[in-house]
Amino acid sequence: MEKLSRIGGRILQAIPPVFGVIVITFLLTRALPGDPAVFFAGLMADDSTIAQVRAELGLDHSLPVQFLYYLRDLLQGDLGNSLSTGRPVMTELMARLPASLELTLAGLFLSMAVAIPLGVLAATRPGSWIDHLCRLLVTAGVSLPTFFTGLFLIYVFYYLLGWAPSPLGRLDFLYISPPQVTGFYTIDAILVGDWEVFWAALRQMILPAVTLGLFALAPIARMTRAAMLSALSGDYVRAARASGLGSGRILWVYAFRNAALPVLTTLGMVFSFLLGANVLVEKVFSWPGIGSYAIGALVASDYAAVQGFVLCMALLFVVVNLMIDVMLTLIDPRVGLES
């Protein structure tokens, strides 16, 4: 019960930041340089056509009035229309978010699969060759910019070897996307049992996912190593060793379970960061994700789209952190006791 009420309280706490984000994004987008009316009136437009466009876009109202309109629409689930694409922002985000999520999750998963065992091994044998390997990979992953890794992988695996499919986004143009259920092409393809499309979608995803994964390797491996080191030097581990428990049991049950807390927190951070920051990977692999959408919207001073993007990211951030907190509460026996 205690845990449940604690989780409920944590969810309530998430509401004020969301409102704050709404206000700040509204103000920030208005403070962007560049005049959307001028931009959308086109190159050859004169003053009167610009004024006409401005009125059409509703930019001739005062700021508070614009904000009230915005709140009203938001409550109805309406994020407004993107000026540059002429479509509802909600529809666009819903189409692009799964693309980014699928790629990011794949990258994160790959990265975890390598980084966590590596970090654990490095921590159990500090100073050994595996520790150095860990350090090398981590340094390389952080210091190679993602667009470079992406282009390099394309050059080797697509251009030279021809193993990878053409970097043309989520699916080659020979395939039609599976009917949308989750928006994740791989999962949707499995749901309708279309293995051909599943393969095609998976193959498209490998290179960009590896690119992202390399980048995410560093924080996860470092955090795992540090957390494991401190856990292994903890009194309870010494006590366990003194009691003659098996080394595997000490490592995974006593040390790793405690080290999992900071690692999980880091994962949450890395995930949110990857989701927004993979715009370069999206550009290189023509991935129709949310990052390139946001950049396009920023360049065009497309208020509704930028606001929608920031709001969506903020909500995701809040949700991910909430989930991590809930998971921590469930994993960590101390959390329940302390409150």
Next chain:
Amino acid sequence: MKRRDLLKTGSAALGGAALLPFLRALPASAAAGSDTLVVVIGDTINSLDLHRTGTNRPSYQVAVNVYDRLVRFGTKVLEDGTISYDSTVIEPEIAESWEFSEDRKSITFKISPKAKFWDGSQVTAGDVKWSFDRAVTLGGFPLTQMAAGSMTDPEQFVAVDEMTFRVDLPAASKLALPDLAVPVPLVINSKLAKEHATEADPWATDYLHENPAGSGPFKIARWDAGQQFVYERNDDWQLGELPALKRVIVREVPSAATRRALLERGDVDFYMDVPAKDAKELAESGKAKVEGAPVDNCLHVLGLNVNYAPFDNKLVRQAIAYALPYEDILAAGAYGRGKPMWGGTEMTPSTIEWPQPFPYATDLEKAKALLAEAGFADGFETTLSYNLGLADWMEPTALLIQEALGKIGVTATLDKIPGAQWRTAALVEKRLPMHLENFGGWLNYPDYYFFWAYIEGHLFNSSNYSDPEMAELVDATLTMETDDPAYAPNITRMMEIAFEDVPRIPLYQPYLDAAMKPEVEGYVSWFHRQLALSNMSKA
């Protein structure tokens, strides 16, 4: 729509190959067959309706291919074998014939009975009127472009009868007819559009944004915003030779390096708007065919804003024109893909060819002497602004200019302006002392260029240049027919003034390059810089 339906027609040509599991085995374009073209572009289209507020430039491509106009420009083959549009030839399209009234103040078009919309209905004068009314009423860019041909008011467009359409002009103008061949005055199926119009949206902008309703040689089969769009041939098109291509897949690939790799690997057939560096290297490597023609009536220039000292001084402007490293700029900024616009020998041009080289060339001694004469022997400080959105040529050019100006004692600080702010800063507020600019006029007349770029208050006059004689000349010449005896002397005089005052120093005339597989034929270089598909084929 089932997977593979998209390519069925293409694969049927291979003789029942659709039955084979070729999808994974063959590269896309080989599987696609010779009547399917796979194109990559770097930009993303944001609408299928050119008239809509906010439609971006790359989207004009759709209007070019899916709609017909009353008339169109012809094509010609240049000396190097490149095909280019011909601004001097106007051919019938929807209009099978037209005639001017005696005073040339109205043009009457006879609509061709062969002009049919995709739904099979006849194109009528009513459709033309509705479409033109739409262009001038929705405002923004379409209105401005229509105004260049003296068309601003729906009352000017008259549907005389079902098959006869008339445009009334306030005064005779040589620009009116050519202006009907640019992408803007497209003809929409008004019956279909009106079915989807609402009180709040009488011009059906919401509908036409995603559903074109035209009569052109291609239809849009599919549009996945931000990813791709697919053209499908309109097999019933009779207003010209039926295009050889049945299906064209245009894929949006933002990274230039990826686009190049795709073409070199042979996975795509055609790469539109190639950066000059890639165009040069692709052509030299022999991995692709590069075709392009100089863009008519377009110049890459260094603008000197006369509202900012010391550029109000003609001698300073001339000094800078003598200081620029033209050859290096053409080599490093455009990789040789440009026509030199320096080193002319006459201060008074003997021909009315435009653009033609200005009478300046790199001559640092002369530049220093002119600066000294102007009272700036020790040089001065200024800023040189450029558009980050066009950094591929502007950045190297700006660096070279900065270095060259240093040699005559002028210190220029570089000022990078993001693409979204460029128009406001350079063209609307006109507040950049020294800047790079690339205006090109759609209508290929020198006076049209001077009208936009050398008249006070006009949009592309980013130098704030003002000269009463120039204004008078442009005003008198803009609507004048080219065979008028006063035309040539007026044009020559305009160029002479431009040579003498140099508020805009031309660097070169750019090329519009496209790279393609050797088997792709019939690419035409157009003034609107979009890919027009009707002449193209794949062997």
